[in-house]
Amino acid sequence: MGPTVVTPEPSACLAIRSVRGLVEGTLPLNTIAETLGYDIIEAENGRVVVVAEPKNSHLNPAGTVHGGLAATMLDSCMGLAIQSTLEKGVGSTTLEFKIPFVRPITPETGLIKAEGTVINRGRRVGTADGRVTDSKGRVLVHGTTTCLIFES
Numbered sequence: 837m838g839p840t841v842v843t844p845e846p847s848a849c850l851a852i853r854s855v856r857g858l859v860e861g862t863l864p865l866n867t868i869a870e871t872l873g874y875d876i877i878e879a880e881n882g883r884v885v886v887v888a889e890p891k892n893s894h895l896n897p898a899g900t901v902h903g904g905l906a907a908t909m910l911d912s913c914m915g916l917a918i919q920s921t922l923e924k925g926v927g928s929t930t931l932e933f934k935i936p937f938v939r940p941i942t943p944e945t946g947l948i949k950a951e952g953t954v955i956n957r958g959r960r961v962g963t964a965d966g967r968v969t970d971s972k973g974r975v976l977v978h979g980t981t982t983c984l985i986f987e988s
């Protein structure tokens with residue numbers, strides 16, 4: 837069974853437009869995106885893609901890229917995927933997420949891509965999954981999130 841994505845009502849067009857504004861550069865990225873150096877490159881109803889080039893500044897003491905880079909990219913793309921389905925005046929926030937790391941990430945990995953897709957979006961709770969892949973399409977990290985949906 838495939839993902840359940842709510843088709844946006846006309847009032848939801850503002851939410852997807854604001855997420856697309858991040859892609860197009862008409863809206864500023866949040867400060868964590870600037871700090872970590874990731875960019876939002878695709879957005880559609882229920883799906884968002886984020887990319888980053890791992891650098892030496894991302895390394896942990898063990899010499900691999902700190903897990904916080906991939907975790908933040910996944911939190912962002914999965915949360916924005918849910919946000920893209922919401923109506924005007926409705927917001928969301930992460931309640932929890934789980935992310936298994938399956939391959940190490942190093943600066944030599946090259947560009948990594950995090951893609952988040954809505955699994956289900958209800959009135960109060962949304963769920964999404966995501967995966968971080970390398971340029972060869974290998975899964976490096978994957979995860980799921982649960983977001984609270986609220987009137988903003």
